[in-house]
Amino acid sequence: VHLDPLLNQSTDHLKAAHIDAVVIEKRLEILVLAKRYGLINIRLAGEIVREPREPDCRITMLADIEKRNRYFDEREVLGLEIRLGTILKRNVKILIPDRMVPPLYDDYFKKTVTL
Secondary structure (H helix, E strand, C coil): CCCHHHHHCCCHHHHHCCCCHHHHHCHHHHHHHHHHCCEEEEEEEHHHHCCCCCCCCCEEEEEEECCCCCCCCCHHHHHHHHHHHHHHCCCEEEECHHHCCHHHHHHHCCCEEEC
């Protein structure tokens, strides 16, 4: 997995959005795992980016499928959710916007924070 651009990105925008420290600390690990599963452009959405929120709220992520991964199997997302849930010690949900009903995507995920 090519990491150079990821290593140089600041996490200031995550801190400014008051994203939980565990997500910031594990950011690179999250991005690397997602990339291995063929997912890119990871964004945080839902309860994790809204305030006020519960300290143990679910971590919802939006992800795009890499173009080269056209045979992406959505069952793999469940495996990634479990792995990330173990790493972050939280319930994790990953959604693929291209495969969602537009009204749900538009309304619920107006605010997102790029990981």
